[in-house]
Amino acid sequence: SLDSPSPRLTLAPQIPIPIKAALKLVVYWGDRLLVEKAVDPYSRVRYVNLSFVDLGVEVVDATGHPLPGAALRIEDALGVREAVTDQYGRVLLKHLYGERFEVEVTWRGVPVARKSVAASEEELTLKTYVYNLEVVVRGALGQPVAGALVGVSISGPNFSLEVNATAGSDGLAEVKWLPAPPGSTLILRVIKGRVELARPLTLADLEEGVVEARLDLLMDYGWLQLRVGEFIALVAAAALSIAAVALVYRALRTRLAARKVLSEYRLEWEAAPSSFWDRLRARIRAMLGGEEEEEEGEFFEEL
Incomplete structure (x- = not known):
């Protein structure tokens, strides 16, 4: 046990017995052998130094902020242990054994940091990806x-x-x-x-x-x-619709005007004097307000 600062094992037999055989001191941690050495039977106290250390670890993200809930996997001379950081991104690893440790950090199952560190009492800061x-x-x-x-x-x-x-x-x-x-x-x-x-x-x-x-x-x-393409297509469709309506309106306007002129000149049309077509073209020019000759020609052909 390492619960007390200086663990001791005391052998106190009721009756002193002379010992001539060699004695051996064996120390285990769990099922792992740590120390095995000869002991002087006449020595009253035997000191055994074991290289256990406590290691404080702080885990931060790429910007240096604490990373709570990060999972740590620590491998020392005695095996592998696991730990999780607290809300401040810290964890204290007690009783690590050996001179170097392998520390790996995973976040949500993804390995984000790994470092080999020497045994030390200073706090270790691990910056993760x-x-x-x-x-x-x-x-x-x-x-x-x-x-x-x-x-x-x-x-x-x-x-x-x-x-x-x-x-x-x-x-x-x-x-x-x-x-x-x-x-x-x-x-x-x-x-x-x-x-x-x-x-x-x-x-x-x-x-x-x-x-x-x-x-x-x-x-x-x-x-x-x-979307942008849909808006452009919608505007283009609207422009084509307006153009089509304008063409239809122009055609209807021409046809209605032709009907009006024909109704005015019906009697003269029936009489068909030689000057009828000249007066009709002049009437068309006056009605259209001097517009393009092409439009006058279209109107005349419609008549």
Whole structure:
């Protein structure tokens, strides 16, 4: 036991017995042999120094902030032990045995730090590959897109993970504590209704801590969404419709005017004097207000 500062084992026989055989002192920790050495039978006290140490560990993210709930795996001369950091990112590892220890930190099942440390009473600080990322979601005109679903998928050797967040009214989504060790692949996905964006994330994005996601979204009123291409197609369709209506109106106007002229000149048409067509063309020119000759010709042919 190491519960007391100076553990002792006392042998107190009731009757002193002369011993001529060799004595041996054996010390175990669990089932692990730590010390085996000869003992002088005439020595009243035998001191045994065991290299046990207590190690304090602080685990922080890539920006130096505490990382609560991180899992630690510690390998010393006696085997492997596990521990979890508290709300301040700290943990005290008691009774580690040996001169060096291997410490590995995992976050959400992803290995984010590993270090070999020498036995020391100083606190150990481990900086991990865990990042906080702010994603600003904007539309085609730069307007914030509220309610967008933001997800980051992380994959690597023997692990795969996805972290999600939702954009607020200002279009900002905070994706906290992303484990991204070297060699991992990160994909950012942003979804709002039927509009979706996917792009890879780089180490520079993670270190900067802020990325902007531009959606092909011009209008967003819940059930009504318009992409830029859809808006252009809608405007083009409206312009073509207006042009078609204008052409139809022009044709109807010409036909109605022709009917009016014919009704005015019906009697003269029946008489058909030689000057009828000249007077008709002059009437057309006066009625159209001196417009282009092409339009006069069309009107005359319609008649």
